[in-house]
Structures are given as structure tokens and as C-alpha cells.
Amino acid sequence: xxxxxxxxxxxxxxxxxxxxxxxxxxxxxxxxxxxxxxxxxxxxxxxxxxxxxxxxxxxxxxxxxxxxxxxxxxxxxxxxxxxxxxxxxxxxxxxxxxxxxxxxxxxxxxxxxxxxxxxxxxxxxxxxxxxxxxxxxxxxxxxxxxxxxxxxxxxxxxxxxxxxxxxxxxxxxxxxxxxxxxxxxxxxxxxxxxxxxxxxxxxxxxxxxxxxxxxxxxxxxxxxxxxxxxxxxxxxxxxxxxxxxxxxxxxxxxxxxxxxxxxxxxxxxxxxxxxxxxxxxxxxxxxxxxxxxxxxxx
Amino acid sequence: xxxxxxxxxxxxxxxxxxxxxxxxxxxxxxxxxxxxxxxxxxxxxxxxxxxxxxxxxxxxxxxxxxxxxxxxxxxxxxxxxxxxxxxxxxxxxxxxxxxxxxxxxxxxxxxxxxxxxxxxxxxxxxxxxxxxxxxxxxxxxxxxxxxxxxxxxxxxxxxxxxxxxxxxxxxxxxxxxxxxxxxxxxxxxxxxxxxxxxxxxxxxxxxxxxxxxxxxxxxxxxx
Ligand SMILES: Nc1ncnc2c1ncn2[C@@H]1O[C@H](COP(=O)(O)OP(=O)(O)O)[C@@H](O)[C@H]1O
Ligand SMILES: [Mg+2]
Numbered sequence: 396x397x398x399x400x401x402x403x404x405x406x407x408x409x410x411x412x413x414x415x416x417x418x419x420x421x422x423x424x425x426x427x428x429x430x431x432x433x434x435x436x437x438x439x440x441x442x443x444x445x446x447x448x449x450x451x452x453x454x455x456x457x458x459x460x461x462x463x464x465x466x467x468x469x470x471x472x473x474x475x476x477x478x479x480x481x482x483x484x485x486x487x488x489x490x491x492x493x494x495x496x497x498x499x500x501x502x503x504x505x506x507x508x509x510x511x512x513x514x515x516x517x518x519x520x521x522x523x524x525x526x527x528x529x530x531x532x533x534x535x536x537x538x539x540x541x542x543x544x545x546x547x548x549x550x551x552x553x554x555x556x557x558x559x560x561x562x563x564x565x566x567x568x569x570x571x572x573x574x575x576x577x578x579x580x581x582x583x584x585x586x587x588x589x590x591x592x593x594x595x596x597x598x599x600x601x602x603x604x605x606x607x608x609x610x611x612x613x614x615x616x617x618x619x620x621x622x623x624x625x626x627x628x629x630x631x632x633x634x635x636x637x638x639x640x641x642x643x644x645x646x647x648x649x650x651x652x653x654x655x656x657x658x659x660x661x662x663x664x665x666x667x668x669x670x671x672x673x674x675x676x677x678x679x680x681x682x683x684x685x686x687x688x689x690x691x692x693x
Numbered sequence: 694x695x696x697x698x699x700x701x702x703x704x705x706x707x708x709x710x711x712x713x714x715x716x717x718x719x720x721x722x723x724x725x726x727x728x729x730x731x732x733x734x735x736x737x738x739x740x741x742x743x744x745x746x747x748x749x750x751x752x753x754x755x756x757x758x759x760x761x762x763x764x765x766x767x768x769x770x771x772x773x774x775x776x777x778x779x780x781x782x783x784x785x786x787x788x789x790x791x792x793x794x795x796x797x798x799x800x801x802x803x804x805x806x807x808x809x810x811x812x813x814x815x816x817x818x819x820x821x822x823x824x825x826x827x828x829x830x831x832x833x834x835x836x837x838x839x840x841x842x843x844x845x846x847x848x849x850x851x852x853x854x855x856x857x858x859x860x861x862x863x864x865x866x867x868x869x870x871x872x873x874x875x876x877x878x879x880x881x882x883x884x885x886x887x888x889x890x891x892x893x894x895x896x897x898x899x900x901x902x903x904x905x906x907x908x909x910x911x912x913x914x915x916x
Contacts, residue, residue, distance in 0.1 A: 413797070415785040602781045605743065606840070607771035608798035609764050690763070 413603060414596055414616045421624055424588045428628030428677070429635070431581045432669045435574055436636025439665055442570025444656045449563035452556055458526055460533075462491070465519035466546035475520055477544035482524060485536055489527035493520060522547075581625070581673060582680040589621055589684040600692065614685035618678055625677030629670040637666050694719060694847055694879055695740050695773070700749035702732075702739055709735055711907045712749070717848060717879045722871075722897045724890050725883040726912065727904035733883040734778055736904065737850050740881070741773050742766050754847075771799050774841030776851035778883075780833045782825035788812070789821040792839045799844070808843070814869060815839045816862065830857030838866055848879045855889055863889055871896045 462482065466474045475493060482491040494502070496513055499521060503511055524531070533551045540547045593600070596617075603613050640657050658665065695717040702710045709732045717723070717740075725733050738744040739751060742758055751758040753769040761769065774795075782791045789808060796803045812818050815835035825833065834857055841849055849870060855863035867889060874880045874897055884890065893899050901912040 412790075413783060413786070413794070415783075599783055602783055602794075603798060604767070605741075605770065605775065605777070605781055606795040606798055607767050607844075609767040611764075612798050612800075 412616075414592070414599055414620065416620070417592060417595065420588050420592050420595075421620070424585065424621060424624040424677075425628035425631075427584045427588075428581065428625040428673050429632035431577050431584075432629035432632030432673060433636040433639075435577045435669050436633055436640065436666050438570045438573035438577060439669070440640050440656055440658060442567050442574070443658060443662050443665065445563045445566035445570060447659070449560050449567060452560045452563065460524040460526065460531070460549060460551040462522040462524060462540070462547050462549050463519045464522065464544065464547045465517065468517070470546065471520060474544045474546040475522070478522060478540060478547040481536070481539050481543050481547075482522065485531060485539070487527055487529055487531035489525045491522050491524045493522050578672065578676055582676050585621055585625060585677045585680040586684050589617060589681040590688065592617060592620075593685060593688045600689070604692070610686060610689040613689060614682055617685050618681045621681040622674050622678045626670050626674040629673030633666050633669045637663075694754055696750070696752035697739065697746070698750040698752075700739060700746040700751060702735060702744060702747055704735075708747075708907055710739075710904070710909075713907075713909045714749075715902070715909060717881060719847065719879055720874065720877050721879045722874050722893070722899040723879075723881045724893070724899055724901045725881060725904070726885055726887075726890070726901060729885070731904040732907070733904060734852055736909070737775070737852050737881070737883055740850055741770055741775055771795060771844055772847045774844060774846035774849040776834065776837045776841045776849070776854045778852040778856070780825070780837045782833070782836070784825050787822045787824060788817060788828070788836050791825060792836055792843055794840060795844045801844075811839050811843060815866070831859065831862060834858055835862070835866065838869065842869070842873060846878065848881070849873060851880070851882045851884075853884055854882065855884065855886055860888075864892060867893055868896070 462478055464471065464474050464478055479491055479493070482488050499518065500511060500513055502521075503518070531551075533549060537549050540549060600613055643657055695715070697713060697715045700710065700713045701708050713736065725736060727733055735744065739746055742751070742753065742761070745758065753761070754772065756765060756769070783794065786794075789812065790797070792812065793803045793808055809818065809821075812821050815838055817832060817835055817839065820828065820832060825836070828836065834854055838851065838854055841851065851870065854866055858866065863886070870880050870882065871893065882889075890899070890901060903910050903912040
């Protein structure tokens with residue numbers, strides 16, 4: 396019923412001619428819709444990107460941990476073997492593997508440069524632990540390592556990544572809340588604009604009532620105007636917002652968190668929903684405003 | 694079709710009309726006279742439910758006004774053609790679209806040839822594309838009459854329809870109303886133009902009502 400009304404409002408070509416066009420209200424409505432859609436694109440991008448980030452971090456930290464073995468020269472090998480033995484007999488460990496020199500060099504290179512003399516420095520050895528299902532009991536493992544290989548320390552990432560995942564989740568929520576707020580603000584703005592249009596056209600409404608127009612006809616005239624304006628404005632705002640995001644500096648060159656801000660693959664389709672959503676918001680807001688005003692008239 | 698029983702109305706203060714009754718039957722022809730400010734316009738507005746009677750009963754086409762929804766009122770108004778004293782146009786639309794407005798809001802197709810013929814009848818063929826503010830007083834009233842009859846209504850209520858037109862045009866408008874009356878429509882004309890009433894009485898059997906002392910009286914044969 397509401398969908399049919401929306402269609403009729405948009406397609407019925409003549410209803411809105413009975414309401415004189417107001418350039419001022421029209422321009423303000425289009426501008427507001429455009430600005431809101433522009434913001435909505437960013438809220439959407441933020442929400443999708445942080446969602447992606449949270450998922451990736453969560454799955455990574457669920458899967459891997461590192462055991463760091465540092466011991467005086469000569470004891471390293473024994474400690475390493477002891478730690479591996481502990482890991483082999485720990486439930487929840489799918490595999491454990493000592494990183495070779497090349498891998499360690501690759502890990503350290505960003506901090507110390509390529510000419511690091513690995514063999515002369517007391518660099519700890521690293522064991523990469525892949526967890527199975529269910530994961531390992533980190534506290535139990537720590538106790539056993541302390542007993543059997545005192546130089547081995549479990550670093551299970553969870554400690555520092557958990558808050559990051561939480562923050563990313565929170566950011567995604569904030570993005571969604573922002574979209575809802577933008578829709579609400581759009582509805583409020585359109586309601587104000589529609590109310591002012593209804594007030595300015597009191598005489599038009601009176602004439603229409605006198606010649607036998609039903610409230611639904613009169614409302615449709617206003618609804619059509621505002622729905623089309625909101626749609627057109629939101630479309631323009633969406634295009635600008637998407638363009639702005641498309642031309643963000645590339646993922647590799649920018650910082651780590653910002654790299655994710657943007658759309659990936661099918662996510663580019665999401666902004667397509669913004670203009671229709673704005674139209675629906677305008678349709679409902681104008682309709683409610685129109686019927687409320689009309690019912691208050693004799 | 695339009696039925697008023699013991700109807701009273703006042704704008705806030707004391708009653709302007711009190712205990713007024715009238716029954717408009719199909720094919721009837723009434724004039725409503727009375728001095729300026731006696732309540733002729735008010736009476737007509739009560740008939741098409743622009744005002745709601747403060748006491749008494751109003752019925753439109755068998756439906757009590759108090760029980761009518763807003764949509765009911767809209768539908769009833771499509772069967773009542775009204776020539777408003779102040780005409781009530783949409784100033785941004787040309788005369789032709791204003792005249793066709795009742796068809797438009799009722800979602801009925803308009804026949805361009807009919808519209809042209811009607812405009813020619815009221816002498817506005819040349820002014821079809823003019824905007825209402827560009828019309829003279831007489832032209833406005835002729836356009837208002839054209840709009841009032843375009844839906845072929847059961848009742849035509851005309852509030853001083855000849856107030857601003859010359860005698861020749863008055864007679865032309867009158868003959869259009871008389872013609873509608875012969876087709877079975879009920880006509881009620883508020884006017885203080887006694888010559889118009891006399892001219893009409895030569896063509897139809899018209900009853901003359903007069904508002905006096907807040908009451909509606911049947912005027913004598915002295916006209
Ligand atoms: N909207 C209104 N509010 C208050 N008083 C009104 C209103 N309309 C008309 N009146 C008063 O009611 C009286 C009758 O007006 P009206 O029905 O227009 O008389 P007529 O059409 O016979 O000249 C006048 O005294 C007029 O001032
Ligand atoms: Mg009057």
C-alpha cells in the first residue's frame with residue numbers, strides 16, 4: 396500500500412503542478428539531501444571497512460600465537476626443543492614451527508634494516524603456533540612453559556588485539572548509528588521544509604479542498620515534489636561521496652587503518668541504496684506532515 | 694439533495710443565522726437575497742460544508758454532515774458546483790487549467806473540446822491561457838462559473854455571480870444556469886440584483902428567499 400503510494404506519487408505526473416513550485420524550498424531540500432547523502436556514503440564506508448577489519452583481526456588472533464624463546468647462547472637449542480615438546484603435547488595446538496632465519500630477518504627488517512647480523516645478536520627465536528579447534532588454554536600453557544622451558548614466553552596476541560577488535564566493532568556500530576541519525580536528520584529537515592511549504596500554500600490547499608480534492612490528492616502533490624527533490628539531491632550527494640572515496644589515496648601508500656576505508660567489490664553497490672532510502676524518508680516525512688496539516692484544516 | 698433543518702451559525706459572537714431551514718430539490722431554482730452582511734455567503738458556505746452549523750442538521754445527498762468524513766465531504770463537493778464570491782483560483786495556473794481543476798482533482802479525464810466549448814460559452818475562449826490575476830472582475834466570475842459547472846454537478850450554488858459583469862453578460866450567465874436547471878440541476882443564486890431575479894422569473898419558476906432578522910423567509914410576489 397505504502398509502496399504503491401510512493402509509486403503513484405512519483406509517477407502521477409500532474410498532481411504536483413497544482414502546487415506552485417518554490418525555488419527556495421526546493422533548492423534547500425535538494426542541498427540538504429545531497430549533503431546528507433554525502434555524509435551517509437562515509438558512514439557507510441566506515442561501517443563496512445571497520446566491519447572488515449574487525450572480522451580479519453578476530454579470525455587472525457583466534458588462529459595464531461607466538462612463543463618467544465630467549466636464552467643464553469648455547470642453551471637456546473635445548474630450550475627451543477623443550478618448548479616444542481610442550482607445545483606438541485598441548486591440546487588445541489594444531490601445529491608449531493620455528494621460524495627460520497630468513498623469516499626472522501624479514502620480520503625485523505622494517506625496524507633494523509637489511510644488514511642485521513642475526514647470528515651475532517642475541518635475538519630470540521620465534522615459534523609460530525597455529526591453534527586448532529578449540530583454541531589453547533593460554534594460562535595453562537604459560538605455566539607449563541615456565542616449568543619446562545623458562546626462556547620461552549607465550550605471546551598470544553589476544554592481549555593487545557582484543558581491544559582493537561572491540562574498537563573496530565564499536566566503530567562499525569557508530570557508522571550504523573550515524574546512518575540512522577543521518578536518515579533521522581533528513582526526515583526532520585524534510586518535515587520542516589514540507590511544513591513550511593504547506594503553510595505557504597494555505598490558499599492553494601483551500602481552493603483544492605473547495606473543488607473536491609481529497610486529502611490524499613493534495614498530500615500527493617507535496618509528497619511528489621519532496622520525494623523527487625530528496626531523490627535527486629541524494630543521488631548527487633552519493634555520486635560526490637563515492638567519487639571522493641574512490642579517489643582516496645591508495646591502500647598501500649596510506650597508513651594502516653585508513654587503508655581499509657573504502658568499498659571492496661560488491662560493497663560498491665551499497666551506496667546505490669542511499670538515494671532510494673532518501674526518497675522513502677522524504678515520502679514518509681512529507682506524507683505524515685501533509686496529512687497532519689490537512690486534518691487540522693476545516 | 695441539500696437539506697438544512699433549524700440550522701444556526703455565528704462567527705464566535707451572537708448568531709448570524711438562527712433556526713434556518715431549506716430543502717433544495719432536484720430541478721429547483723432559488724434566489725437568495727438580503728442586504729450586504731446579512732449572511733448570504735455564510736448560508737452558502739454552510740451548504741457546501743465550508744462552515745459547520747453550530748446547531749441544527751445539515752444533510753448532503755442524504756448523508757448527515759456530522760457523520761461525513763473528510764473524503765465524504767470532498768466527494769459531495771464534486772456534486773456541488775460553487776461560484777465563490779471571491780472566485781478562489783490557483784493564481785499560478787492558466788484559466789483553462791483552473792476551470793478544469795475539478796476534473797483534475799477527481800481524476801477524471803478532461804475533454805479538450807468540451808473545455809473549449811465551455812470557455813467559449815462564458816466568453817473566455819481568448820483568455821484560456823491567461824493567469825487569473827490578469828483577468829478583470831467580470832472575467833473572473835465567468836471563469837468561476839465555468840469551473841462550477843464543468844463537473845455537471847447536481848447543484849449549483851452561485852454567490853453574486855453577476856456582481857462584476859455587465860447586463861448582457863449577466864443575462865448570458867443566467868441563461869447558462871437556466872439551461873442547467875432545465876437539465877434537472879438545482880440552482881441557488883445569492884444576489885441583490887433584483888433585475889436579474891425579474892429576468893430569471895420570465896424563464897423559470899424561481900423561488901426567492903430573503904434573509905431578514907437572522908431568518909430565511911420566502912419573499913413575496915412583489916419582485
Ligand atoms: N470569517 C468570518 N469571521 C467573522 N465574521 C465574518 C466572517 N465572514 C463573514 N463575517 C461576518 O458575517 C456577516 C455576514 O457575512 P456574509 O455571510 O459574507 O454576508 P453577505 O454575503 O450577505 O454579505 C458580516 O457581518 C461579516 O462581517
Ligand atoms: Mg456575500
